[in-house]
Amino acid sequence: MTVAASGPVFSLRDIPFSYRGSWFGFSPVVAEKTYAEDVHLVSHQTGMHAILRLVPTAETAVSATPHQLTWSGGGGRIDLAYESADTVRVRGRGLGLRLLAADPVLTPFSGPYFYRDPVDGSYVFTVYQTGRRYRITLLGGQADPLGAQALGGAERGLVLGGEWEIAIEEYETARAPYLGGDTFEQVAKAARAEFDAFAAAVAPWRGERTPAAELAAYVLWSATVRPAGFVTRPAVLMSKHWMDKVWSWDHCFNAIALAEGLPGLAWDQFRLPFDHQDAAGALPDSVTHSEILYNFVKPPIHGWALRHLPPAPEVYPLLERWTTFWLEARRAPGRELPHYQHGNDSGWDNATTFDPERVVETADLAAFLVLQLHELARLAPDPGTSARWSAQADRMRDALLAELWDGEKFVARGALSGRTWSSSSLLDLMPIVLGEELPRPVRAALAARIERHLTAFGPATELPGSPHYLDDGYWRGPIWAPSTVLIEDGLRRAGYPDLADEISARFRALCEASGFAENFDARTGEGLRDRAYTWTASAYLHLAAAHERRRRS
Structure with missing residues (x-):
């Protein structure tokens, strides 16, 4: 762990990237003592379930701070930040992304079904394991779908390239179309302000003598979930x-x-x-x-x-x-x-x-x-x-x-x-x-x-x-x-x-x-x-x- 001007920099193999109130995070840890090559969106509703793989189209290095996750390589970068507890924004500049179902097989009792919503044009994964939907709304650039409406075994997801931006939401049955409004920079800045306020409240004494205090605060902040299910x-x-x-x-x-x-x-x-x-x-x-x-x-x-x-x-x-x-x-x-x-x-x-x-x-x-x-x-x-x-x-x-x-x-x-x-x-x-x-x-x-x-x-x-x-x-x-x-x-x-x-x-x-x-x-x-x-x-x-x-x- 190192400390940069933007806060502590940490490894996703140790600490998942998440947000106060969210039931999902981003990590290569997909099950107990099981580490994947790629970063996954991992949900903790109804258990721990890897939902989506985020695979850059070139070899990259991944860095994480409390408010932003970044892939760098191939002459470009991808940035991800939470807009709210159930929504993240992701953008790419000169680096593409394959956003794929973590489980490529759909059965009557497991796996994701992937389709395009005719109401708002978004792309949706509906996932048996969590009983939730994961909607991807294209905010800029182009997306090429893979395996939409496919049954059985198939690669399912989106391929994004050039300059692009999306929003990913976790929700239940239906919600209004995603409209956004804030720029990615505003979203990331707001996320940083949320964490900074939490750290200031729980560790106002932090300083050079306590170099792990801010990361300790992040571990607590990012592991907090909003009430749902039996969590009252x-x-x-x-x-x-x-x-x-x-x-x-x-x-x-x-x-x-x-x-x-x-x-x-x-x-x-x-x-x-x-x-x-x-x-x-x-x-x-x-x-x-x-x-x-x-x-x-x-x-x-x-x-x-x-x-x-x-x-x-x-x-x-x-x-x-x-x-x-x-x-x-x-x-x-x-x-x-x-x-x-x-x-x-x-x-x-x-x-x-x-x-x-x-x-x-x-x-x-x-x-x-x-x-x-x-x-x-x-x-x-x-x-x-x-x-x-x-x-x-x-x-x-x-x-x-x-x-x-x-x-x-x-x-x-x-x-x-x-x-x-x-x-x-x-x-x-x-x-x-x-x-x-x-x-x-x-x-x-x-x-x-x-x-x-x-x-x-x-x-x-x-x-x-x-x-x-x-x-x-x-x-x-x-x-x-x-x-x-x-x-x-x-x-x-x-x-x-x-x-x-x-x-x-x-x-x-x-x-x-x-x-x-x-x-x-x-x-x-x-x-x-x-x-x-x-x-x-x-x-x-x-x-x-x-x-x-x-x-x-």
Whole structure:
């Protein structure tokens, strides 16, 4: 990533080019870990679907900034900019473009149908996979259609050459003919102004000491979609690559990053999973355009997150139901401590904590609930209710220390077997989030163990010397943003600001060097998996903003 006068320049293999509110973007990433040679229009309605291939007629280099995508080569260039969330403008000067269906085969249950609309003369792809239409209106130059009205296997699309300009729209069944009006330069300038305003709101402190802040803001801005399907609010997806959902703990980190500059959007992020809270009070595992999953849940970090958000008393009943779910549906009879039913419930899907058994009482879960019970006490409508929640928080904390602290470390316990064990997972050290609530010897022991996990780039999720450590092992080694933020915050409140500062500095430097990947190789710092992950960008913004506040105070 470099920074030009027009903003950060980034690779489409890492970050898709998109626009706040849009459900589609432009990228060579067409499926999970699948990279095409050409840039594609990729939609995230009803899932991730590559719709159109954009193939220049000469060899080109592609560059992207937050407001404009450009192909250069063959003595000419093609520019693309968003006019609105569902419309882009594309123009060519001395460079042609083949705009083709990504899937050349039309069947009764898949593929695109391509035709010319006799009403306005536009060219339209109607696509089974998204259930949407993609209209191309010629604004200048000439277009030669390929495969219009063809059935079965055929190349479908337009060939544009010379000096030309088009508009591409994603819509449902019908809309008025595209009229345009603004020049391409005006469209691109307006898109830049939209992003600049967003960046100024979420990172007003950005500067030379925070070189990745603007790109982090772009990752959030471009991954935001407008309400549609099951997405009930403006939502920051985890990515506009293949991780195109909102998971019910990821959203908290995005809300925190947005809270100071855009509190309304921040609350939309926090509230979205609660719009789908079930009758038992549980939050869904994930929400996306056409799917809600309840087969797992995610950890109750929401009380912790509320400490970083502006006041909103109306969240009390939502948080109460979510907490009651854990107290009633996830505690075995006679037990004080709640349990996860699988590693997926913890968010640390394959952490070694869950190797011996899957239905487990863990220290991190109890610690998160202690914080959530304290938050309920703070938000309670009356003193009596507040006192009741405070008492429950004290009982949960006392049970955590009595039942899972063995004098040196926290252990996990099988909810069915009753046996206990320890692991080399950073998950077992997450009770540091309780900060000053922990006895001093416990804090000291956790801080010392956290230091053992610390690599040059941040805290590895599995002890690097463990036989179970894997460089690309998901939660068995790589560095993740949420664990980093939670531990940094807990250490600071536990009285270890120097160690917290070091973790913050290493993670910020990691993002500045390696971008905003889903996770990172703890030994090399290489970005892994999905490379445009919003909670990673949010973690960078949160840590950088806090560092700048401390530096200026």
